[in-house]
Amino acid sequence: MRLLQALFFPPEQPGGVSSMIPYMQERFQSSRWDMELFWLPKRIRNKGHEEVVFDTFDWTEFKDSPVVQKYIQTYKDYLWWTRLRIQKPYDLIHAHHPIAGLAAKQVFPDTPLIQTIHSSYERELILNGRIKNGGPEHRFLVSLYRELEQKSQRMLTVSRSFAGYLSDYVDHPDKIGVIPNGFDEKRFKPVPHENEVPQLITVCRLVPAKGLDILLKACAELKKKGHDYVLHIIGDGPFRTELESLAKELGIYNETIFYGYTLHPEEFMPFFDIFVLPSRAEAFGSVFAEAALSCLALVGTDVGGIPEQIEDGVNGLLVPPEDPIALCEALEKVITDPMYRYDLARTAWDKAKSQYSLTHAVNELKKIYLSYQKV
Template sequence: MKILQALFFPPEQPGGVSSMVPPIAERFRNLGFEVELFSLPKRIRNKGQDEIVFETFDWKQFAGNAMVDKYIQTYKDYLWWVKLRLSSQNFDLIHSHHPIAALAMKQVFEDTPILMTVHSSYEKELILNGKIAEGGPEHLFLTAIYRELEHQMDQLLTVSNTFAQYMGTFLEQPERIEVIPNGYDERRFKPIAHENETTQLVSVCRLVPAKGLDILLKACAELRRRNCNFVLHLIGDGPSREELEQLSQQLGIYDDTIFYGYMLHPEEMIPFFDVFVLPSRAESFGSVFAEAALCMLALVGTDVGGISEQIQDGVNGRLVPADHPIALADALETVISDPHYRYELARAGWNKAVSTYSLNRVIGQLKRIYSSYGNVPVEE
């Protein structure tokens, strides 16, 4: 069975979907499948000229909007690249991991079954990061894409029940969505026994408003007022970095906070910390929580999206409301002040991550779906 995994970003792009799909492809190759990866190189800009037509709505009502126009041009570029590189090939199945990739593939491979995994909500991220207005033309355009995907794709998948419910509000048949949570090769994550005299907090994310790091800094300032000892490590970069550094200075915790910037393989460093904390304002799944759990860190997150499906408060981590620095400070204080409690949370989190978010589980679920569209290789 020949399968194409269609990404948006190149597979060498660290983090997110682009880092999760290659291990899946490798596992399927080991099972006898023929698997190729495909993505749009970053250097390709303004090459596509084809007319874009959606079957469920007229995108031209939003034309002239900079974000919409850029989205459509990227769609044209992806379509141009697909025609240039793949039009002479045949596949038994295409599994796409980005809406643009999925829709472009369907134009070229009309008779090939195409699955689409929706990994995140681009419109939510843009709203939370102050890039677009809720209910504005960009928001309406991006949410209309869900209905187009439902119309064009043979199967829609997503990564959490919460996100399936959100996406379903834009679909005619939301019951057709199948949920397959992300999976990870636990061999990549190696917990390390260590004793830190001062509790080491860590967060790994892009530095944007949607991740709620302003709330984390305010919570840490509250911890400092309570005489809780900690060091906060922020791994990642983004447009909010300068603002966050200034906020940490204003709050008097700059000396307690380390800004690392971008790091290629943070999982090599994470096991040396004690607590993973990320007060996101929205997450479709929250992959970094599963990864931190596999590194045996105690988890502290917000009760939003896929985070609330990963963490059961007080059992394998702590959950707090979004945008609530005092509640976050309270939760952090409980894990800072009681190392035994922190260890029990970390152990429970590791157990759940290994059993629920294993790569083997994902392979099994995908193999079942793939087999419904063609003959799968016989295992020896």
């Protein structure tokens, strides 16, 4: 069976897609399967000129928006690149971004399309202050979900929470399948270690949606209470300068290390103690599963798909979003009680191994793929 995994970003980009899809290829290396990856290179800009028409809505209603215009141009570029680079047919296309799915179906209308929605671009843009809730960009982006529903043979997402979010924008929400991201267990090797000072780590893109301003305020409270710690922030983004300034303003810059973007944080994540990310929204939160597989104690917010991974007090701690005091108190619990921290981490590791392994995700996907195999 010839499979095309259609991505938007190159596979080395951070995020749940890059944590799973490139590592799936070796699981499909057999005489029965032939899988290829495809994406739009960053250098491709303003190449496409094909007229864009959607079946379920008129996108030109939003054409005055620069954000919408950029999205449409990127879609045209993806169409241009797909027509240029893909000549041979596939038995099935599995797309992992709306642009990739819509372009693939435009070019190969007779090939079955499975579409996985990994996250909400519009929610992140709203939280990051780029667009307004209910504005033209928001309405354009959520309209794409119904278009994808019509064009794909199967829609999937990564958490029950996000499937519920999508239900407002599609005609048949009961048909949305849920397959959480899977992670290659061989990449994550817990390492026995003893840190005299608790080491906190977070890994994310530095944007307001991730709530790192709340984390820095919580860490400032920890310092006021006399707790020693080091906070390691791995990732980069437009919010970095503001976060560095906030760390200085709060008097915790010496306790905070900004690494910038790192390609494989899982290689040294096991040497830390506590993973914390107070996101304002998460469709799934792949990095929590990665931290759990590294045997770290987890602290997150009770939003989106995070509580599907963390059962409060059992395999991690959950706090409300936008609450630095509650976050400080949760961190205080795992900083001051190493045995409690270890128990949470071990339970999180057990759950992640059983529910978020790449083997589990691949087996579920194989069942779906085979249901579209030509007899």
